[in-house]
Amino acid sequence: MNNQPILQMRGVTKTFGGIFALNEVSFDLFESDILGIIGPNGSGKTTLVNCITGFIKMTYGEVLFRGKNISRRPAYKIADMGIARTFQIMRPYFSLPAYKNLVIPLFSPRAKRTGGWRGGGKLGDRNAVSIDILEEMGFERESYVPYKMASNLPTGYLKRLELARCLALKPEIILCDEVFSGLSMSEIASMVPLIERLQIEGITLIMIEHRLRELFQVANRVLVLNFGEKLIEGTPGEVMADKKVKEAYFGSEKVEEVETYA
Amino acid sequence: MEIGHRRKERLDRGVKVRTEGLYALMSWRELGYLTMPRLVLIIGMLILPLVMPSMYWQRVISIVCIYALLSLSFDFLAHFVGLVSLGGAFFIGSGGYIAAILNTILGLPPMVSIPISTLLGAVICTLFLFPCLPLRGVYFAIITLMFPLLLGRVIEALDILGGTDGILGVGSFTNSWVEQYFIILMVLFYLFGMRRLVNLDIGLVFRAVMDNDQAVRASGINLTYYKTVAVFIASSMGCLAGGYLAHIYMWAGLSMFALDFSILPIAATVIGGSGTLVGPVLGAFILVPISELLRAFGTLRIVFYALILLAFIVFRSEGIMVYGQRKYQQFEKWVKV
Known part of the structure; x- marks a missing residue:
C-alpha cells in the first residue's frame, strides 16, 4: 500500500436550486480501504456517489482519481477508468437471463482492454466468463439460477448481480450504494464475506x-454526512463515540445504547 | 371439469437451435421442427411473385415489402433499443428523394442508386436524429414524427427539389422480376440479419439500453454511440425502402412524407407481435393486402379496416407471432387444480 490516495475529493459541492445537497465535502481514499459513508436520510450520500461517478455534475469542487481530475468527465469514461458503482434501486436488465446481464459490462471497452478474465477479452467467450463471475458472487453454477431471467430473481441474488456487474469491469474502486438494504440477516451474513474478499483482492x-x-x-x-456536510471521518470506534453523530442520528438527547438501534 | 377448477399447463418442447455453439439436433424430426417455420416463410415469400394473378397484385407485393421493412425497423428500434420511432415517413422520404436525385441528375441505374440512397439516407437520418437521442419513449416519438412534416414543409415552401410536383422521370427497373425479387430478398436479408444481430453481444447491449440505460453507462459503455448505431441500422432499412419506392413509382414527391409510413408499421407490429421481428413482417403481409381488398367497400374501407384492427387488439393483443410461437414450442394441457 502506498501513501498516495487513490481517490481525493476536494470541496465537492452540489446544489439543487438553493439547497446544498453536498457542501464542501473533502476526503481522501487510500488503496484497499473500505470507506463506509453513513448519515441520516437525505444527507447526500447517494448524491456523493452520483457526483464521483459522473451521473450528476457537481456544482464545484473536484474529484481526483490517481491524481487526475475526473470531475468533468462523462459517466461512461469514469467507469472506463475503473470506478464502478452499484445502484440503490436494483434495476438489472430484466429481459435478459442473469448471466447475459454480465455480457454487457464484458462488452465494454474496459473489459476488452483489461481482458484478464480467463478466456475473456476481445475473442473470449463472454457467456463462460460471466458464469465464472456469477459463481464467484455466489450463484451456483450447476443450478438453474444463473440462467433464470433477471426479472425472476429474488432480491438477494439481484444485489449479487449488481456487484457482479461491477466486478466484470475489473474495477479499482467499487461504490456500493446500500448493498445490504432489503436483505434478511442471513443474506447479509452471506454477503459480508464477499465484500471482505473484494478487499483482499x-x-x-x-x-x-x-x-x-x-x-x-x-x-x-x-x-x-449530515445535511450535505461532512460531520466526522474516522475509524468506526471514533465515529460511534462522537457526540455530533449521535445528535444527527437520534436528536440531541443523550443516547446510551447505540448498538441496539444499529 | 369446470372452468375455474382447472388451468392450462404449458411445457417447453425443449428443442433449441443453438446451445453453446453446439447444434443440438438429434433427428430429422427435430431438424424439420426447427427449420419448418423458417422454410415456410422463405419459400412462401419467394413464390409470391409467381402466384400473383396480375400486375396490380405484383405491385401490391412490392408495397407490402416496403411496409415490412418499415415495420421491422420500428420493431427493432422500439422493442430492442427502446426508441419509439415514428420516423418511417422521414426514412422513406430521405431515401426516396436521394434515389430520385441520383437517378435523374447523375443518371445512376436503380441497382446503384438504391444502395447509395440506403447508406447516404441513413447517414442523413442519423444526423437529424442524433440531437434527439437522449430522449426516450414518447418524447422521442414526438420528435421523430415532426421531422417528415418539417422536411415536407421546407420542400414545399422553398420550392426546391421539384416543390409540390416532386421529382418526375425517375428511371424504373428494367425487369419486373428483378424489381420484385430485389425487395423480397432484401426483406429476407434484413429479417434474418436483425434476428441474428439482436442475439449477438452487441444486440444484448441494445437490449440493455432499453432495459436500463443507467446501468449501461455505469458499465463503461458509451450510450450515445450504441443508440446512434441502432438508429443508423433502422434508418438504413427505411431509406432502402424509400429509394426502392421512388424507382417503382418513377417519382419522388411530398406524399413520401405521408404519415401512413409512420403509422401503419405500428399497427403491423401490434398485429404481428411486438419484439419478435418476424411478427411485424407478417403484420405488414396481412394489413396491406387487407387494405387493398377493402377497396371494394369504397369510402367504408377505413371503417372495416379499423374493425379488423380492433378485433386483433381485443382478441389477440399479444400478436400473431407470440401466439404462434407459444402454440408451436409448447405442449399445452388442462390440469385439475
Missing part, C-alpha cells in the same frame, strides 16, 4: 449503508 470500496453493525464489521474508515 485489492479493490477499494466505498459503501453507503444504513446497517451500521454489518458495515462496521468490514469498514476500516467511516465518514458521516
Whole structure:
C-alpha cells in the first residue's frame, strides 16, 4: 500500500436550486480501504456517489482519481477508468437471463482492454466468463439460477448481480450504494464475506449503508454526512463515540445504547 | 371439469437451435421442427411473385415489402433499443428523394442508386436524429414524427427539389422480376440479419439500453454511440425502402412524407407481435393486402379496416407471432387444480 490516495475529493459541492445537497465535502481514499459513508436520510450520500461517478455534475469542487481530475468527465469514461458503482434501486436488465446481464459490462471497452478474465477479452467467450463471475458472487453454477431471467430473481441474488456487474469491469474502486438494504440477516451474513474478499483482492470500496453493525464489521474508515456536510471521518470506534453523530442520528438527547438501534 | 377448477399447463418442447455453439439436433424430426417455420416463410415469400394473378397484385407485393421493412425497423428500434420511432415517413422520404436525385441528375441505374440512397439516407437520418437521442419513449416519438412534416414543409415552401410536383422521370427497373425479387430478398436479408444481430453481444447491449440505460453507462459503455448505431441500422432499412419506392413509382414527391409510413408499421407490429421481428413482417403481409381488398367497400374501407384492427387488439393483443410461437414450442394441457 502506498501513501498516495487513490481517490481525493476536494470541496465537492452540489446544489439543487438553493439547497446544498453536498457542501464542501473533502476526503481522501487510500488503496484497499473500505470507506463506509453513513448519515441520516437525505444527507447526500447517494448524491456523493452520483457526483464521483459522473451521473450528476457537481456544482464545484473536484474529484481526483490517481491524481487526475475526473470531475468533468462523462459517466461512461469514469467507469472506463475503473470506478464502478452499484445502484440503490436494483434495476438489472430484466429481459435478459442473469448471466447475459454480465455480457454487457464484458462488452465494454474496459473489459476488452483489461481482458484478464480467463478466456475473456476481445475473442473470449463472454457467456463462460460471466458464469465464472456469477459463481464467484455466489450463484451456483450447476443450478438453474444463473440462467433464470433477471426479472425472476429474488432480491438477494439481484444485489449479487449488481456487484457482479461491477466486478466484470475489473474495477479499482467499487461504490456500493446500500448493498445490504432489503436483505434478511442471513443474506447479509452471506454477503459480508464477499465484500471482505473484494478487499483482499485489492479493490477499494466505498459503501453507503444504513446497517451500521454489518458495515462496521468490514469498514476500516467511516465518514458521516449530515445535511450535505461532512460531520466526522474516522475509524468506526471514533465515529460511534462522537457526540455530533449521535445528535444527527437520534436528536440531541443523550443516547446510551447505540448498538441496539444499529 | 369446470372452468375455474382447472388451468392450462404449458411445457417447453425443449428443442433449441443453438446451445453453446453446439447444434443440438438429434433427428430429422427435430431438424424439420426447427427449420419448418423458417422454410415456410422463405419459400412462401419467394413464390409470391409467381402466384400473383396480375400486375396490380405484383405491385401490391412490392408495397407490402416496403411496409415490412418499415415495420421491422420500428420493431427493432422500439422493442430492442427502446426508441419509439415514428420516423418511417422521414426514412422513406430521405431515401426516396436521394434515389430520385441520383437517378435523374447523375443518371445512376436503380441497382446503384438504391444502395447509395440506403447508406447516404441513413447517414442523413442519423444526423437529424442524433440531437434527439437522449430522449426516450414518447418524447422521442414526438420528435421523430415532426421531422417528415418539417422536411415536407421546407420542400414545399422553398420550392426546391421539384416543390409540390416532386421529382418526375425517375428511371424504373428494367425487369419486373428483378424489381420484385430485389425487395423480397432484401426483406429476407434484413429479417434474418436483425434476428441474428439482436442475439449477438452487441444486440444484448441494445437490449440493455432499453432495459436500463443507467446501468449501461455505469458499465463503461458509451450510450450515445450504441443508440446512434441502432438508429443508423433502422434508418438504413427505411431509406432502402424509400429509394426502392421512388424507382417503382418513377417519382419522388411530398406524399413520401405521408404519415401512413409512420403509422401503419405500428399497427403491423401490434398485429404481428411486438419484439419478435418476424411478427411485424407478417403484420405488414396481412394489413396491406387487407387494405387493398377493402377497396371494394369504397369510402367504408377505413371503417372495416379499423374493425379488423380492433378485433386483433381485443382478441389477440399479444400478436400473431407470440401466439404462434407459444402454440408451436409448447405442449399445452388442462390440469385439475
